[in-house]
Amino acid sequence: MSVTMRDVAKQAGVSLQSVSNVLNGRTSQMREETRQRILQAIRELNYQPNLQARSLRMRCTKTMAFLTIDPAARFLSDPFHVAILSGMVETLRQEDYGLLVHGFHPKQAGGGFRRLAHQHRFDGAVVHLSGSAVSRAEHIEELVSTGSPFVLIEDCVSAPTAACVLADDQGGAFAAVAYLQSRGNQRIGFLATDRLWPAVEKRIAGYEAAIRAGGGGWSQVWEVERETVEGACERVEAVLRDDPKVTAILCANDVLALGASQAAKRLGRSVPASLSIVGFDDFDFARYVDPPLTTVSLPGAEMGGRAAELLLGYLKDGQFAASELVFPTVLIHRGTA
Structure with a gap:
């Protein structure tokens, strides 16, 4: 008994x-x-x-959630998600909080946040949304309607129960292109995942603004069908065969940059002498590949940690300490540009 x-x-x-x-x-x-x-x-x-019964009485679960809408089957292996989750866990375990992770496919996401909130399985959530601007706005409206506090990653929101944690994606892309231009590159392309992530939208905007500011008359955004090293390699190989005058590529993330580097090797293009490549995010592997990736760094783990801190502060004080946090990006010079 x-x-x-x-x-x-x-x-x-x-x-x-x-x-x-x-x-x-x-x-x-x-x-x-x-x-x-x-x-x-x-x-x-x-x-x-009995922690479960205690939580029900106190309306407190001692659990935070990471919620994402991501079409990828292996969304948890995404290096950016890994960084966000690592930062969250490091902060939450200091306060004896657990973490619930739930990924929605875009086709099944409608009403999902509301259903989860009504189950009272978590006290607050860090949320990373993909989708068009219209669909993301609909999901954000649904999140607000639940009354539960949440923090958006790489997207903006204005509501008493919401805050956002962002990186200067546009500024980082602008700086990368300006650097490539300063090295004499005139035909600089952008290799993108689909445009359904707000960070990718901002990086493309920064790329295009830098091309215009540099007086360039040529720009091109190439999208990959599969956000993998192999998918990026195949896309870039086709691009370079079609237009060998391309001398530099800015990539939406380091996974794509690694694929671009592999494509250059297949075609006998020396990196960076014949083709300069810049990645984005500065994932852990970026410094260890050959050649090491030049990339735009943003602190994913710190972003996740601060998002968790904002939620914990809201639960304690009834309001967010800040409605928006913007982290700087830094161009890290290595061997590919």
């Missing part, structure tokens, strides 16, 4: 309320001798609180 709070109260010779006060840290008005007697009874009886 399991030990109950009533058993602890009887063993310590106190009321149920006193035991509850100790378990919930409400001991400022309690005599130290009484607190110690209750703690001793808990140890002697090996009492284990």
